[in-house]
Amino acid sequence: MGMFSEWQIDSFRVRLRDFVSDDANALNALQQLLCQAREALVDIAIANGVPPDDAEDLVQETLRQATTDSALRRLWERYNHEAHPGIYLHERLRGVISDYRRRRIPPTVSLEGIREQGYDIVAPAPQPGLSSVQRQHLWQVIRKCVEDDLDFQILYLKIAEEMKHEQIAELLCVSCDNVRGRYSDAVNQLRQCLEFRRACEALGLI
Amino acid sequence: MDILTDKELTRIFAALRSPREARPTTLEAAPPAGQLPNNWDLPELNLRVHLEAIGTGVRLRLTGGEAWRGALVYCRWDWLDSTQPDKEVPESLHAFLLMPTEGFRGFYQREVDIPERLTFQPILARIVPKYADPAVFEQQWRDARVKPSLQELRQWIEAHQNDFPPRHRETWHDMPDRLAAEG
Numbered sequence: 045m046g047m048f049s050e051w052q053i054d055s056f057r058v059r060l061r062d063f064v065s066d067d068a069n070a071l072n073a074l075q076q077l078l079c080q081a082r083e084a085l086v087d088i089a090i091a092n093g094v095p096p097d098d099a100e101d102l103v104q105e106t107l108r109q110a111t112t113d114s115a116l117r118r119l120w121e122r123y124n125h126e127a128h129p130g131i132y133l134h135e136r137l138r139g140v141i142s143d144y145r146r147r148r149i150p151p152t153v154s155l156e157g158i159r160e161q162g163y164d165i166v167a168p169a170p171q172p173g174l175s176s177v178q179r180q181h182l183w184q185v186i187r188k189c190v191e192d193d194l195d196f197q198i199l200y201l202k203i204a205e206e207m208k209h210e211q212i213a214e215l216l217c218v219s220c221d222n223v224r225g226r227y228s229d230a231v232n233q234l235r236q237c238l239e240f241r242r243a244c245e246a247l248g249l250i
Numbered sequence: 251m252d253i254l255t256d257k258e259l260t261r262i263f264a265a266l267r268s269p270r271e272a273r274p275t276t277l278e279a280a281p282p283a284g285q286l287p288n289n290w291d292l293p294e295l296n297l298r299v300h301l302e303a304i305g306t307g308v309r310l311r312l313t314g315g316e317a318w319r320g321a322l323v324y325c326r327w328d329w330l331d332s333t334q335p336d337k338e339v340p341e342s343l344h345a346f347l348l349m350p351t352e353g354f355r356g357f358y359q360r361e362v363d364i365p366e367r368l369t370f371q372p373i374l375a376r377i378v379p380k381y382a383d384p385a386v387f388e389q390q391w392r393d394a395r396v397k398p399s400l401q402e403l404r405q406w407i408e409a410h411q412n413d414f415p416p417r418h419r420e421t422w423h424d425m426p427d428r429l430a431a432e433g
Binding site: 212219 | 259382
């Protein structure tokens, strides 16, 4: 979480402690400190697929929620002197983005309603289905294409387990940047692996 | 030039996702009363995972092929505290397992007892000595509720001394002593 310097993180922890000890000035200092991450949070929101016009509103909401009395007290109760402003804001933002996506799901419309409005009902494209044996075969081909055990595990955790880069990094005890870079390289290796392409063609995936 | 397009890759990756049963994705509540014993066959990883009730916890058994020989495996369960349904209180349990270097008919098996009645499949990963950051590993090791002895860790480190990048070798080498000093 590179939003804050070590000095700012230490300062945040001191202010948080002061805040729970009812220091009247601490809340203002905490708000000022957290708001310094505004631009970084907007970038994160956009990177997560939020349109730029909405990203600033979501970040504003994130900062509002993050600086409430109860949220700050809960943070101190859970993490004490190890509370990290970057992680804290990141998790809050994730929750806000999640709520935002939920709100944007279009309301359900009945099939009859669609017909009455004169629209065609288009069946969704069928998702490709593979048997367990076919899936196993494809993973074996991937194993050969990427060769490196770390890259294979990153691909598996990302694709099959649908884990986030941060979670994968934690699990494999490597840095998040390392996971991000290696995942991207491994996907490019797959793109260019002729054996992988042939296997996918044979399974009717392309 | 790229051979597969983004659209093709998206479709392939969707097909590679196995159907999931009896395991909550991260940050969903754990099944309150899942069935035990429970088994998962992960042919993609050449691994079988078995959980059975023992005392107030569970016994975890991993059985894997050659890739799992002598591997230091990080296991992780994440769930939400079902006693506080109105709040999202994440819970997790981390464990390290050291797979044996001697197997039977090409399979390597290890059992450990986990002090929590977990009924769903853990997320698993093998630590890759060449790339693992010793500082991150050391912290994960401290946080793990279940782990091999420091003597076993020392043996694993010694066995992989040449796999670690030179800049990390000393940190890895001294790690068991550091951890032992912490008690």
